[in-house]
Amino acid sequence: MARLYNFPTGLDGTGQSIAIIELGGGFILEDLRTYFSGIGIDPTPEVVDVGVLGASNTPGDEADGEVMLDIEVAGAIAPKAKIVVYFAPNTDQGFVRAITDAAHDTENKPSVISISWGSSESAWRQSAVNAMNSAIRDAVLLGVTVTVAAGDNGSDDGVGDGQSHVDFPASSPFALACGGTRLVGDGATISSEAVWNDGPSSATGGGVSDLFPVPSYQSDAKVPTSVSTPGFRGRGVPDVSGDADPVTGYNVRVDGQNTVVGGTSAVAPLWAGLIALLNQSLGKPVGFLNPLLYGSVAGKGAFHDITEGNNGAFSAGPGWDACTGLGSPDGAKILAALGATPAAAPATASARTAPPQGGPKPAGA
Template sequence: MSTSKPATSAADWHLPVGAHYLGPHDPNETLNVTLVLRRKNPLAALGPSPSRSARHADFEARYGADPADMERVRAFGRQHGLQELACEPGRRTLHLSGTAQALQQAFGVQLGHYELTPGGTPYVGPAQAPVLPDPAVIAVLGLDRRPVAKPHFRIAKAKPATTYTPLQVGQLYNFPAGTDGTGQTIAIIELGGGYTQADLDTYFSGLGLATPSVTAVSVDSGSNQPGGSADAEVMLDIEVAGALAPAAKLVVYFAGNTDQGFYNAISQAAHNNSLPCTVMSISWGGPESSWSTASRNAMETALQDAATLDVTVTVAAGDDGSSDGIKGSTPHVDFPASSPSVLACGGTKLLASGSTISSEVVWNETTADEGATGGGVSTVFALPSWQSASKVPAASNGFVGRGVPDVAGDADPVTGYDVRVDGQNETVGGTSAVAPLWAALVARLNQKLGRSLGAANAALYGVASTAFHDITQGNNGSYKAAKGWDACTGLGSPNGQALLSALQATSSSPAPTPAPAPTPAPSPAPGHKHKGGSHSPPASSGKHPKGKSPT
């Protein structure tokens, strides 16, 4: 028997840079996996529905998994001795459980233990891409348990001279008067960390606000577990969104930091009929090129589901400039911010004189090791029609791709947000603050418009000339700010009241059709290929005064 590992396609699979093989995984240990299936029909816009529950039912009937597809895949699981944990045709998911040995035989992989850095936390992963058991299966998630994302927040290294409460930022951005998010639900996706009720009560009381409604939802093995470094992310998201949309309900989905956890959190939030959201905020992501093709495409289908169900998804664009933290001169963008189904949120440095913006430039504090806004051009997702007039440059390999970000807001920790984390007052920045900022603004716009913006990009690009503060100074490394859209701050930061007026004037326009699923290139883009790390697995046997109320 050959002891070499099976050949794999570099286009479909790569180990993370620096991944080091530690040894085989216990063949008797039980693992859970999620199979994501194709839709029964090509995705298109849904018509008006009398209620959210009716809209979800209509979506499932049209775009859920085909019953014949689902039954074949369920039979495959039984054939390999895998236990069915749940079957959700509307979400197109089948959740299975089995021993590592059974899963290796079913999906043609070798599971081993790896570490990304010497002495780092080990994770379980396969040495090759899983073999998809049926044409109906898009991806098998959960065999690869590497961390797929990191939170995009930056804690200021020293107390800055200028800080803001979220209310003050909302005032500077002219959030529409007479709105507070009433009737809206904001889903917040977290891949670690947690919050305490005592911290929330103390923080919102200090702003002169009642603590908003916050519900924690466990996804798979994730849960609200305060006490770690990711708490700053969770608290920042809740405190920014809750301060700026205090009457909205906040539902925080806690999942594990894996492709399986990330997908299931987004999918569950989008399809949750008992807690239906109108906005979703995501402050986690990883370089687009670091994702496996199948995992990234599965994620995109979940984001498309959300957009079709009239959920606006706001996503942080990253805090490591145009490189997205990858060494070398080639620019990279962050995913899921690079998805055409989301509103990608970049960062600025915001200075004010009283209640007026005096200066706003691209966030770039790399010389002081305080981060810089992500932004650039996708090498996976094609240029969307609503960006066709934005003069998005070609990607480094010549690909005509989706430009990132779409919008921006204050993110520089040097002009950061006053928040409370684990009993301490902190100044925090990062594009992680911009995603919940825009989520709160969308909730308030929805409230006043009497409808959900849903896939908002086409509408926002259509009114960009009158509703945004155009950022024209600064750079994020490879890209410079310019008049109009740019790959640092997108269309710019919001003028909330002007944005509302512009959207009201175009409220009779039809909703945009969601973008089709991407067709990945047959091979990695030049300069974007990750080489596998070292491994040798054996053959498998199978200062402003605090505000008191939102404007």
Template sequence: MRTPKKIVLPGSHKKAHAAPDTGTLDRSEAIEVTVRIRRKKSIEHKIGSEDRISQKNYEKEFGASQKDVERVEAFAGQYHLSTAEVDLARRSLILRGSIADMEAAFGVKLNGSKDTDGNDIRVREGDIFIPAKLKDIIEGVFGLDNRPVARPMVRLATRDGQVVSHAAAPNAFTADQLARIYGFPEGFNGKGQTIAILELGGGYRAKDIRNYFKSLGIKKPSVKAVSVDHGKNTPSTPNSADGEVMLDIEVAGAVAPGAKIVVYFAPNTDKGFLDMITKALHDTHNKPSVISISWGSAEANWTDQTMKSMNETFKAASLLGVTICVASGDSGSSDSVNDGRVHVDFPASSPYVLACGGTRLTMNGSKIASETVWHDSNTSAGGGGVSEFFPLPDYQANANVPGSLNSRFEGRGVPDVAGDADPDTGYKVLVDGQQMVVGGTSAVAPLYAGLVARINQQKGKSAGFINPVIYANPSLCRDITVGNNNTTAANTGYSAGPGWDACTGLGVLSKF
């Protein structure tokens, strides 16, 4: 067999895994990878247009071409890789084959290792290689390395090491209470809308959902699970990722109980995350109009190809009229990276999502007494900052986004909006039968997803990409001007102030 000339796939470089190799990898094991293929034509001329495109026409105009798929399949066949799935709208070709054949096809060396929970994983270091003749066709290859890529942006309220119950949290809220406090449009419940919630672990129990909404006196929303890449709804214990899943469902459902809630479950890998996003966006059966994402990690932890490919998917959402709400992080300016530098979280740093930051809200009766930046410790604070990867988007041109404190790079500013996220003034939820009070910007993303669902119902059409609208009309937001998110060892970060800031964005949004 003639070996094709290969080149580095741009952006595919992967850092070495922190844990040592275990030497336990079975190279005859079959695995799957997702190959992302170029669009038939650019969508750049459509960005910012108020014109919407249907799923069918999107695939026809901007999906992958069958010819490109066949070119990649021909290459894969030379290495005994078979096609498991093709989706032209998602621009995804899923290949299946042994680890040994994948290594040969993509010029990588895979090793066995352990993740932080002690689970067996595959890891690689360095670049992926592809045939030179496919350099303009293949945009990314995902799934060779299956180490975890993201964490849930959730924080439990605890006291003396114990989870705080509802009765012991007089300053906590339910999401329907917050919707009234913040002035979300009344008389609307999201009817006719579908909210997609993306999860990289955990699960929910139908009994908890029934009991929770009964306790609120709210009709239980419709909730269903969708499996992506063999991910499953697998509830276990209250201190697991179940807390994230139930928080997302209960917050979105309390704000928009008339909306259908579809929870997509995928493995916590770059392939799983990407496949879940593309699956939800192009789901022609459930048809989400808003997507809520409460998982992420510092930009420094991602490969360039992953950030680019996910960002291109968010870009497509703007054409399809789908709003993407993303948690901005729960560790302040360090974003859980202990190198003394500031970091911003991805996917919140994508210019095509609504990045949702965190506040601390206190009430005086039915009136807001104060609302400041959430920052309760050196490791617990609302995420925000300036991207080192994505340039400043046009809609933030007049927002006075500073250069990154690391490099002065003029990047995308995070977040765009904010809402209550401090665990001490957090959200009353029910997880695996246990009452909890939970905070984190994880709660803010589904809170705003519920708001968007209400407004979509109110206006009779999907809002889609709302960032240009709110930045052109910053008075739509109630500004938060007090506090900072400094959590690095050097106590560096960003401070709130009049107008946009890298702690709470434009502030609290209630209409647009």
């Protein structure tokens, strides 16, 4: 995957720390050793767990697949980075606290946070949206990039009401929302790449937020008005994308078994690993990356523009679209563009009123 996306060579994440947020499950070190040795990475990347509000690394439930996927994808991209997994209760408070603890962790000092959990905006309480959005904003103010999976249930985000919805916290204007593609390639050559859509329950999330207005960095992205809230021009989701189709997806090891999985759950740690490489090369964190990606980086041809396919209500096309964002990465070109670009400061953004909340779930649930 790193070769197909032309990730910069000669970098391994040395000196970097990648935070991964988990709301259940756990990892087994022996599985990690087997997986990484099988792909030629020895020694195994350093993986540590941090408990939040009484939660801990507890392998043995259905969330193990999410945990192992996140660690294995990030570690394969940046094998010398420290991977810090923050285990929190699957509650509003637990989710927010995990992000806050990661961003302020003065011992492990992550420069990027990967989140593969979320729910449709329509499932969140207003207070939870505000708290989560503030936690992500605080992280980027500290120079920590936050990558978030855009969801795996197409343009209705699994709501089933005939309307279009996007996942939160991917829709936070301070998050780097990660959508999904179907990538076909060999070695370092991409044969084709289209929107990942295997059906309503197995397709990239994406669309227009009903809670957050369009941020300034998307002012030229031609984000459509909301389908659910006529006349409201909301934040477009996703920002970027990467391979998410289980057919062309990721070889992982979970609970002693080798398997192939996909989903935007894999794209968030993929981008987190790339960001760790960028931070290593630049000698400083890229921080709030969104304005740079929509500005100077996109202008340097640093994305594979996805123009084929749809996620239900939205179709891919030239430039930004509500299926794959700006496109999938050309890592070396992104690094070259960032090398001559000053860092961007986050703007203020708050959410509109949100309806009652259900529990966050892995992007693939």
